[in-house]
Amino acid sequence: MNKSYNLPSAANVGALESRFGLRVAAHLSEQSLQLGPDIGERLRVSREQALQRARTVRATQVAASGGGMTSAGAAILGDPGKGWWVTLGSALPLLALLAGLLLIQKWYADVQIAAAAEIDTALLADDLPPKAYGDAGFVEFLKAPRN
Amino acid sequence: MATDKELSDFLKSIEKRAFKRALYAVRNDEAALDIVQDTMIRLAEKYSDRPAAELPLLFQRILSNATMDWFRRQKVRNAVLKNFSDFEGPGGDGEFDILEALDALDGSTRQDGADEVVSRSQIMVAIDAEVAQLPTRQREAFLLRYWEEFDVAETATAMGCSEGSVKTHCSRAVHALAKALKSKGITL
Numbered sequence: 001m002n003k004s005y006n007l008p009s010a011a012n013v014g015a016l017e018s019r020f021g022l023r024v025a026a027h028l029s030e031q032s033l034q035l036g037p038d039i040g041e042r043l044r045v046s047r048e049q050a051l052q053r054a055r056t057v058r059a060t061q062v063a064a065s066g067g068g069m070t071s072a073g074a075a076i077l078g079d080p081g082k083g084w085w086v087t088l089g090s091a092l093p094l095l096a097l098l099a100g101l102l103l104i105q106k107w108y109a110d111v112q113i114a115a116a117a118e119i120d121t122a123l124l125a126d127d128l129p130p131k132a133y134g135d136a137g138f139v140e141f142l143k144a145p146r147n
Numbered sequence: 148m149a150t151d152k153e154l155s156d157f158l159k160s161i162e163k164r165a166f167k168r169a170l171y172a173v174r175n176d177e178a179a180l181d182i183v184q185d186t187m188i189r190l191a192e193k194y195s196d197r198p199a200a201e202l203p204l205l206f207q208r209i210l211s212n213a214t215m216d217w218f219r220r221q222k223v224r225n226a227v228l229k230n231f232s233d234f235e236g237p238g239g240d241g242e243f244d245i246l247e248a249l250d251a252l253d254g255s256t257r258q259d260g261a262d263e264v265v266s267r268s269q270i271m272v273a274i275d276a277e278v279a280q281l282p283t284r285q286r287e288a289f290l291l292r293y294w295e296e297f298d299v300a301e302t303a304t305a306m307g308c309s310e311g312s313v314k315t316h317c318s319r320a321v322h323a324l325a326k327a328l329k330s331k332g333i334t335l
Contacts, residue, residue, distance in 0.1 A: 017321040021293035024274055024324055028294055031271040032163040042180045043162040050187035051155055054195035061196070 149199040157202050158187055165210055168290055171279045172214045182217055186210045207291060207305040270333055277327045281320050284308075288316035289324075 132138050149157070162183060169179035186209045194205050278286060284306070291302040292313065302317075303310045328334075 017318055018293070020321050020325055021289060021317065024278070025290075025293040025296075027271050027274045028167065028278065028290075029164070031275055032167050035163055035166065039166065039176065039180065040163075043166060043183065046180070046184035046187050047155065047158045047162060049184070050158060050191040051151060053188055054154055054191035055151065057192055057195055 148196050149202060153199040154191065154195060154202070157199060157206075158190075161203070161206060162187075164290075164294060165206070168210065168287075169214055171286055171290075172283065173217060174279070178217060182210070182213045185216075186213045189213065203295065204297075204301055204305055207295065207297070208307075211287065211305065273331055273333055274324075274328065277324055280327075281323060284312075285316045285320040285323070288313050289320035292317050 165183045165186065166179055169182040170176065173179055173182065186206065189209050190202065190206055194202070197205065278289070281289065287306055288302060291297045291305055292299070297305065299310045299313050302313045306313065
């Protein structure tokens with residue numbers, strides 16, 4: 001008398017367990033729909049609070065990711081959200097400003113040198129008054145080696 | 148990244164089941180509501196940038212953690228450890244034939260009306276009570292697997308255990324429920 005043909009296989013047991021589990025779950029779902037209105041309201045309020053919090057977090061993340069930074073700030077501080085060339089492009093106005101300042105400084109120095117040279121040339125080319133040889137500074141000037 | 152609508156729809160779809168799961172664990176409406184609220188806010192704060200498909204698993208994990216946090220706060224760790232015990236013996240489960248219970252289930256679909264001993268709402272209350280009496284890990288595995296419809300791997304991830312443990316917990320839970328319901332004359 002072998003009764004083993006009555007025993008379900010392991011796969012069948014698994015399937016039977018799943019069927020039973022899903023039926024119990026269906027009853028639980030049906031029951032969960034019958035929760036009181038006060039609980040439903042509390043859950044709704046919780047959900048709204050969570051959504052509001054999510055919006056706040058997203059807004060903070062957008063601001064932190066460079067939305068509030070100027071191009072010059074991004075050029076100086078770096079911006080991980082942009083590529084190297086974009087960062088370099090943002091730095092170009094700053095470099096142009098520095099180059100302009102250097103050129104202006106050089107031009108101003110050249111103008112001053114030219115003006116001084118013009119005065120010196122005029123003085124040296126003019127007739128020298130005899131009293132000049134009595135000036136100690138002029139004597140020293142004459143004694144100084146010429147380049 | 149999940150949109151506002153996706154996040155809202157997801158929370159709406161899961162909030163009642165989450166409340167019931169928390170309620171099974173803490174057996175207190177207010178505490179369960181607090182846990183669900185805490186879970187929703189943690190999800191929104193830390194994981195709202197994740198794709199919508201990842202939200203269910205993350206939510207279940209956070210819900211479990213929030214429930215554990217509640218127990219820690221209540222300083223009833225000993226009671227929790229007792230409930231979390233996975234060392235319950237077979238208790239005669241081996242002698243119980245689930246096929247018999249399912250045969251009864253199949254038969255129940257044909258029994259309607261006057262033959263039913265208890266009303267539908269009473270059946271639901273009884274099922275609810277039996278699920279609540281399951282050991283915590285068995286109940287978690289059972290609810291995630293069959294109510295949340297996670298597969299074994301997802302359930303294992305949510306519970307932080309192996310797939311083998313999930314199968315064992317689910318099987319024991321199903322057998323315990325089938326046996327308890329059958330003993331009450333409930334055929335679903």
